[in-house]
Amino acid sequence: MKKCLLFIISVYITLSSFQTFSQTIFSLPKGFHAYTNSDEKEVRCEGDFDNDNKKDLAILCINQDETQVIAVVYLTSRYEVDKIYSWFPLDADMINEFTFDDHILAITETAGFGSNYTLSLKFKYFKDLKNMRLINYDSSINFGEMQSINLLTGEYKVNGKSGMTNFSTITLSDIEKYLEYLSSFTSN
Numbered sequence: 554m555k556k557c558l559l560f561i562i563s564v565y566i567t568l569s570s571f572q573t574f575s576q577t578i579f580s581l582p583k584g585f586h587a588y589t590n591s592d593e594k595e596v597r598c599e600g601d602f603d604n605d606n607k608k609d610l611a612i613l614c615i616n617q618d619e620t621q622v623i624a625v626v627y628l629t630s631r632y633e634v635d636k637i638y639s640w641f642p643l644d645a646d647m648i649n650e651f652t653f654d655d656h657i658l659a660i661t662e663t664a665g666f667g668s669n670y671t672l673s674l675k676f677k678y679f680k681d682l683k684n685m686r687l688i689n690y691d692s693s694i695n696f697g698e699m700q701s702i703n704l705l706t707g708e709y710k711v712n713g714k715s716g717m718t719n720f721s722t723i724t725l726s727d728i729e730k731y732l733e734y735l736s737s738f739t740s741n
Contacts, residue, residue, distance in 0.1 A: 577607060579627045582640060585614040588622060590648070598651035602658055602685060603628045603678045611651045611658055613643065621645070624660055626685065626725050628678075639685075639725035641732065647672075658685060670694050672736075676725065687723040690735050700738060711738065 581587065587595045596613035603609060607629040615622050622645040631637045643649060647662035647670075657675050664670040675689040686704070693699040702709045704720045723731050 577627070577629045577633060579610055579612075579632065579638070580636075581612070581614055582623070582625060582638075585616050585623065585625075588613040588615040588649075596649050596651060598653050598658065600653035600658070602626070602653065602676075603630045604656075604680070605630045607633075611653070611660065613649050613651070614640075615645070619645070622649075624649075624651075626658070626676075628685070628725075631683070639728075641725075641729040657688070674728075682722070682724060684724040684726055687725075687728055687731075692736065702735065702738065709738070 587597070589595055598611045599608045601607065601609060602611075609629055610625075610627045612625050612627075613622060614625050622643050623640045624643050625638055625640045627638045643660075644662055644664075647664050650659075650661045650663075652659045652661075657677050660674045660676075662670075662672045671691070671693050673689070673691040674687060675691075676685040677688045678685050688703070688705050690702040690704065691700070698712055700709065700711045702720070704723060707717050707719055709716055709718065721731070
């Protein structure tokens, strides 16, 4: 009986590890290919963004004539069902970095050489939304004009002034509609 139980447990662990390490093959958007940086490396990040024990992918892509750069995020929980993925534009002239740490996907753009600019978008998966939600938007220009917006609490800090406001829930699916508004929040 004890040997049978040990066998069942070992089979379960083996099958669980196969599921944990199974890899979904993602198709890049039509007309785009993976962007490579000056080190000839793809700008990408893998991790379990949506807590389903499968690797998800965030990758920077560029179109064939190299005029449009987009961030593409694949959540296996959605992609394996109906091939849905999310994307939004980024600036082609920036240095882009994607990281995933402590259940937060951070997409950062930076520029230098005379005009220093940084933009950081932080996303976290919410089970009730079945999507990743923008939880933080930070930007700075020339180390002077700065804004930080916490989209969960409504707290913001713009050029040293703090306040509270209500923000819509912004997800990967609709972030493109809000990027201009968020970037101009300092003037509102």
